[in-house]
Amino acid sequence: MKLYVGNLPFTAGDDELRELFSVYGSVASARVIIDNASGRSRGFGFVEFDDPAQAKAAIAATNGRDLNGRSLTVNEARPQGGGYGDRGVSRGFGNRKGGRGFGGGPRY
Helix, strand or coil: CEEEEECCCCCCCHHHHHHHHHCCCCEEEEEEEECCCCCCEEEEEEEEECCHHHHHHHHHHHCCCEECCEECEEEECCCCCCHHHHHCCCCCCCCCCCCCCCCCCCCC
């Protein structure tokens, strides 16, 4: 079971995340998401447990917990999707030529 961990301190790394959650069971993976442009943490990460009972215990114990002055948000991770496509909303703006329904105008 994969958990989303939000509102992480920007100084937190994979090892600190693993250490925080290993108290509640066997952590299969722990990863803080890094911004590609800046190389800094984006303030959230994911922790994966093999045992769903351990994952639920970790959620109950850590959601709202203070970590270096920040209140963590911990819940079950949602399946990764393709953005707008999974909600049935079109990403386009008009016709197939790339304009906004005005012929073949510039792409925005």
